[in-house]
Amino acid sequence: MTLENPDLLSMYETMFKIRTFESKASELFADSLIPGFVHLYLGEEAIAAGVCANLTTRDFITSTHRGHGHVIAKGADLNKMMAELFGKQDGYCKGKGGSMHIADVEIGILGANGIVGGGQPIATGAALACKMKKTGGVAVCFFGDGASNRGTFHESVNMASAWTLPALYVIENNGFGISCSIEKASNVTDLSVRATAYGIPGVTVDGNDVLAVQEASAELIERARKGEGPAILECKTWRHHGHFEGDPGEYKPLDKQEEWLSKDPLPRFRNYLLETAKLDEGTVKALEEKVVAMVDASVEFAVNSPEPDIESLNDHVYA
Ligand SMILES: Cc1ncc(C[n+]2csc(CCOP(=O)(O)OP(=O)(O)O)c2C)c(N)n1
Incomplete structure (x- = not known):
């Protein structure tokens, strides 16, 4: 499928929004304005943007501890996100969840998740619901290479395959689970080959090439929508920062870091827009100025939002 310029620009807007929101979050965390843990998606933007370009509100996603990119790409509100990062009353979880618990069920965001692999059975259940209710929706499950070694991965993919569920399992292979390299954790080069064990398609793409991600995921999502069952898409990528903000990431080999920085998905796609799609720089x-203003406004919103009332400490915590 050839994308028209408005769709290309919209994908770039998503990527730039993620980059700007997270760069700001990194600064604010360093200034001690954001409490708790923050795991940034910087460098991996093309994956969420490329996959979610094929989704609508009837579709579901599950996310991870590194979830800002996924939820922004699926349409989350930046004000409510930033307020949640600040631990403020107007955040998605009224300030009680933080970065790893952003969810917006109305638009199909079934939640970031602090449990590695926790989204896999949830997405499988959502895919089953889409099938039983005949909504035509699909469930996309984002997770890292580390999570692809959890039992939940194998159980979920096997069930989705046996029941021909409309699910797409997207492995974001950034080369590390915390500081453990994928070479130490797995004996296969392309994690998508695991699809063979479940009799479903498995595809590996350059996760820093948004067009490659969009094209491959469009095909796999379309076949899932048509009732042809689940698939695995492995996107090879690299996280620019450490595992969490504050981790200097010294275990990342410098030559690899430099090589991947030269393949940064944002300037790469920006150049494509200007040189191949012939969009004008203005x-x-x-668009970039508009996004920067939105992110600045989200910080102002978060700063001005009240702290949660101490009386509400136990509200909305237990169901
Ligand atoms: C069930 C579980 N085990 C261990 C952890 C601790 N932990 C947090 S993130 C992480 C690594 C995850 O690596 P990966 O799935 O590759 O995602 P990435 O951080 O690279 O995006 C681990 C082991 C956890 N949160 N949950």
Whole structure:
């Protein structure tokens, strides 16, 4: 499928929104304005943007501890996200969940998740619901290479395959589970080969190439929608920062870090827009300025939001 310029620009907007929101979060965390843990998606933006370009509100996603990119790409509200990061009353979880618990069920965001692999059975259940209710929706499950070694991965993919569920399992292979390299954790080069064990398609793409991600996921999502069952998409990528903010990431080999920085998905796609899609620089710059203003506004919203009332400490915590 050839994308028209408005769709290309919209994917770039998503990527730039993630980059700007997270760069700001990194600064604010360093200034001690954001409490708790923050795991950034910087460098991996093309995956969420490329996959979610094929989804609508009837579709579901599950996310991870590194979830800002997924939820932004699925349409989450930046104000409510930033307020949640600040631990403020107007955040998605009224300030009680933080970065790893952002959810918006109305638009199909079934939650970031602090449990590695926790989204896999949830997405499988959502896919089963789509099938039983005949909504035509699909469930996309994002997770890392580390999570692809959990039992929940194998159980979920096997069930989805046996029941021909409309699910897509997206492995974001950034080379590390915390500081443990994928080479130490697995004996296969392309994690998508695991699909063979479940009799479903498995595809590996360059996760820093948003067009490759969009194209491969469009095909796998379309076949899931048509009732042809689940698939695995492995996107090879690299996280620019450490595992969490504050981790210097010294275990990342410098030559690899440099090689991947040269394949940064944002300038790469920006160049494509200007040179191949022939968009004019003014249009792209105007969009970038709009996004920067949105992110700045989200910080102002979060700063001005009240702290949660101490009386509400136990509200909405237990169901
Ligand atoms: C069930 C479980 N085990 C261990 C952890 C601790 N932990 C947090 S993130 C992480 C690594 C995850 O690696 P990966 O799935 O590759 O995602 P990435 O951080 O690279 O995006 C681990 C082991 C956890 N949160 N949950």
